[in-house]
Amino acid sequence: MTSPRHDGRLPDQLREVRLTRGWTDHPEGSVLVEFGRTRVMCTASFTPGVPRWRKGSGKGWVTAEYAMLPRSTNTRSDRESVKGKVGGRTHEISRLVGRALRAVVDTSALGENTVHLDCDVLQADGGTRTAAITGAYVALADAITWAQAQGHVKKGAKALTGSVSAISVGVVGGRAVLDLDYPEDVSAGTDMNVVCTGDGRFVEVQGTAEGAPFDREELDGLLDLALLGCALLTEQQQRVLATPAP
């Protein structure tokens, strides 16, 4: 119980988190997010107009795509473009990221505009989907600020109803820990990804027993830890967004 984690962290300690805004020049929002060695490039592409099925609704659309570069992991994976299809895991995470971000968007206030969020994993060391959500929020915020400055979105409109961040928690060596890196992820008995709003409510809870099923008490402990982690990430998002976009 009292042995330290393999990298010396406390059970409820995040890895070093960095959010670099304006990491590339073209996108309306561009953030490099790092959770320790996990590095994800998040871009928000703002386009006036919406897909055909949404035209005339007065509402906007936010969608996300997640992908891993072939050598972001320890062993090279084949490209999904070369295989000619998107894999199940990629599909699943892309959908998760999209839902998470839409939870804090008022599409009416956004107006008939579309934001594509692209989260490309440059280096993976566990927690890529939670890093992606956390970084994508900052990119989205910058893109909306840009759109308001450009007049695509009304100045007063509150297109964002709040903020969103995400963290993983899990049971490793019989103990609940926060923000698992890859070695911890592999050995975790239970693995849970939690998406929260900045005011501490849940947007998504996804827990999976990798080994033995878990009971209610373990679940409760993990949820506590996740709320804590998201609160820390929210703080950091607010800090980086306190200055104007680069």
Next chain:
Amino acid sequence: MTSPRHDGRLPDQLREVRLTRGWTDHPEGSVLVEFGRTRVMCTASFTPGVPRWRKGSGKGWVTAEYAMLPRSTNTRSDRESVKGKVGGRTHEISRLVGRALRAVVDTSALGENTVHLDCDVLQADGGTRTAAITGAYVALADAITWAQAQGHVKKGAKALTGSVSAISVGVVGGRAVLDLDYPEDVSAGTDMNVVCTGDGRFVEVQGTAEGAPFDREELDGLLDLALLGCALLTEQQQRVLATPAP
């Protein structure tokens, strides 16, 4: 709070659940599962041998594929075979069903054998993925019994370490309800799918805020309800499995 649900059920009441074993003749396990009007054909195909990457491990493999027939829903959907790719939702649910069933399989006891679970939705009225898991367990149990009778799996081996079932819960009209049908699903603020073992532990918890984010108290209420629902389903699974396979 006290108004009845649109179909007259109590908040903690399942729809009528039916599990028909031996529904088709070819598969080693074949179950038609019905949760009210939701009807899913679950088959378990047992094959000696394992995929190449697992050869020589002494361990078996269990995998699942979920799909909806084009007119299982109110409006016809295009076939994924004709579109040439499996959609994100299909991918996601197939993976969920596979993980759920593997949670109660001892692959060493199964030996180098493979079970394919196919869950095809004939009619959809909400809860197709939870019905699929609940029915697939029964089909899997029958397939393993068959394999033991045939000598493919050792007689004494406990290839199944327990049972598994799944149910949806959600907040509809401000109230937590069990086993949402399609009209409830559409209007639910929060939607959660929970997979439990027969002894009441969690295998998977997937909760999503469709509208407003949900707080810890709501989450706790939903988890209580889900545990109850799974207990009822477990009972029914045990009852139908008490007789020999047809």
Next chain:
Amino acid sequence: MTSPRHDGRLPDQLREVRLTRGWTDHPEGSVLVEFGRTRVMCTASFTPGVPRWRKGSGKGWVTAEYAMLPRSTNTRSDRESVKGKVGGRTHEISRLVGRALRAVVDTSALGENTVHLDCDVLQADGGTRTAAITGAYVALADAITWAQAQGHVKKGAKALTGSVSAISVGVVGGRAVLDLDYPEDVSAGTDMNVVCTGDGRFVEVQGTAEGAPFDREELDGLLDLALLGCALLTEQQQRVLATPAP
């Protein structure tokens, strides 16, 4: 010559045929057709409007898709959606079913409306394509009745110019037999599928020598038998359609 067929039928005897209307609730026409153990779910989906290339023609469109569930057969087949392409046999039968049904549709009387026929084989024991055509006709008739009741198609319009059914015939053990089941199909020297209208004319004749080529006399015998089989199926279609749709 005088030995009975492996299941005791006479050479010119159909398997037990059942046509269950209203088998599922969503489609405008929904029929479960059974030719012995062969079971095909046929749905007719009626949609106002036509594909772009037919707009403004005043004419409707009827199209069909056939597919087999992965474990409808004795050995599991991979899903075509997962393989990412529709196989040659599936393509061929889908086209056959579509042509067969269009042969009895007056697309001008149908008006600019589309009917999608989906024929999904739940259990296969020979004759799936002929069962599909026979069942799809009943589903189509119900969908058109529905559309007339809804006012999508003019009340007086004769969108159906007749009925259509289909049967297989073949030479098994040197003898011409009607409605081959799977074991007969496998051992047949010649295999023929015949689609007829209710008034005994041919819509489609497809005969293939699986083993030795066949001569004119054999062909004549098979055609006689097929006309008889289709007449029996027509009678049954008329009987089930004599009552209002469920």
Next chain:
Amino acid sequence: MTSPRHDGRLPDQLREVRLTRGWTDHPEGSVLVEFGRTRVMCTASFTPGVPRWRKGSGKGWVTAEYAMLPRSTNTRSDRESVKGKVGGRTHEISRLVGRALRAVVDTSALGENTVHLDCDVLQADGGTRTAAITGAYVALADAITWAQAQGHVKKGAKALTGSVSAISVGVVGGRAVLDLDYPEDVSAGTDMNVVCTGDGRFVEVQGTAEGAPFDREELDGLLDLALLGCALLTEQQQRVLATPAP
């Protein structure tokens, strides 16, 4: 009845048929077949060895692929390679050509060798599939002769048990005619493709009512005509094969 056909032919007259052997240099058998303006390049590629599923059987394999060049027709069609999938019609004809040729191959005598038949339509004017089968037979015969000369197939072995040819017949302007060109094909009420062996037996009969269903008498007339057409083609195949391969 007595008006000539649009190109002056008699009802039972073929278009000018040409079979040019050795049309290209690389293949083991290479034939340009012309039925009037219809031109199909047929190649037979002989490869020692068989697909994996047939290894150790002692038997060979013959398979066929049919395709149309994008501007073989009056209006350009998109390439199936660019669309990323083979269309239903292409699939259907490829399968027909393969079955037709396999009907005259003794795969045991062929030994564990594979012949790929490729039929590429350079110019289409009706009857492309029947021309393909008729030409492919000659290419196949040349490839087998080559393989026997090379010692891949035993000298005495009768890998070909007979010859095969194919012709279309149809009802045009109320009259049964042989070998329809494109304008006739388009206006035909009934369209039938017939594959026969050199000794006048049927390998495949495929008749389709394009307009009104057809009765037994019409069918009989068409079959008579088809047998005549195939006999004429057989004669021509024998004549060109009487000389050594170029």
Next chain:
Amino acid sequence: MTSPRHDGRLPDQLREVRLTRGWTDHPEGSVLVEFGRTRVMCTASFTPGVPRWRKGSGKGWVTAEYAMLPRSTNTRSDRESVKGKVGGRTHEISRLVGRALRAVVDTSALGENTVHLDCDVLQADGGTRTAAITGAYVALADAITWAQAQGHVKKGAKALTGSVSAISVGVVGGRAVLDLDYPEDVSAGTDMNVVCTGDGRFVEVQGTAEGAPFDREELDGLLDLALLGCALLTEQQQRVLATPAP
């Protein structure tokens, strides 16, 4: 230096080149081009109208697709349509052919019309892409003449600003040679494809060191040879185009 090439040609000698116009009947321009044993069927399909992205621009579009028939080569290749994707080499050559032809088209003079160039290799013996470009130019010229006669393109408009041809050069056995056939291509140290206009300027230069890198002097020698080869091809193009289209 003084030994003859394997087929007896001089270093700066083309193979026999033939350009047969009107080779098939349907296309607006149809040319069979032969560089020795290399044979490519080039068709130009003229269609009024342009792709959506170019509508209203007043400008036309010219695009090309190159492909090899499966047995155009010594060993059969799988069809790209069956593999479900276009290979890299095919893509690359299609793009090259398109760029080459667009270099001599004034799309404003062409007006809002599209020309599809299809280059299908019937027999390959080296130089298929250069033959394709050389033949496609003649087909394009015929299609534009046709379009002017039909009134689709203004009579006076100079839609073609010049002519274009292409040739390969390479270093074989230490010596620069013109128009490599397949055996030379395989043994070439350096291989270069050059596209020139009729007035001797470059449209495209693509040189690749297959073995050792090449120096500036070698490059200069190859460019000299290529200019000579293109001049000879230009002359031949002009000669065949001097007579009216067949």
Next chain:
Amino acid sequence: MTSPRHDGRLPDQLREVRLTRGWTDHPEGSVLVEFGRTRVMCTASFTPGVPRWRKGSGKGWVTAEYAMLPRSTNTRSDRESVKGKVGGRTHEISRLVGRALRAVVDTSALGENTVHLDCDVLQADGGTRTAAITGAYVALADAITWAQAQGHVKKGAKALTGSVSAISVGVVGGRAVLDLDYPEDVSAGTDMNVVCTGDGRFVEVQGTAEGAPFDREELDGLLDLALLGCALLTEQQQRVLATPAP
């Protein structure tokens, strides 16, 4: 003639070039290459063993894949994985990078080992393919050093026979310039990519007239400039490789 370039560079001046080794942790070689604002992540993945078709040859294999992230450009492009196929331009550049690197690899000295080079464009501002080749060489060098240290490749073996770099040159505003950025690339009349070895010989020369065809003199001027540019890049590659891998 004497006006400066839009960013103030001299005609023969490169943008600022940076080569950052060890940019990510997992790959055996990992380089971030920057040509001004163009940023490409190049990884070299070393795997013992070769593809099946090369087994037993004693020789290794080097292959490359190039891709652009969806928002590396000014306007977002759809992902090729989502579209289900690799585009022509991507294919073409991947093949170019592979050929370029293989030109300096002695596959016999490499032994039966494979190196995958992945070049992913994070930000595009012209010259992505030349930056990719220049960076990939450094990643490849690091991977081979690693493999020798690990004993996968023999210590003394000279798996690299030289170095390789690439640069673009073009005619912009009537003047030959080196290393075009995106605005220059768009307005260039002629565009050429040149790959050279460290000792100043050519591996690949690809020149395209985007506007008017170019003459021999212009071509000569561009080649001079390209040789200069590659020499400068070679120097920088040598400088960064002079220190041990990070």
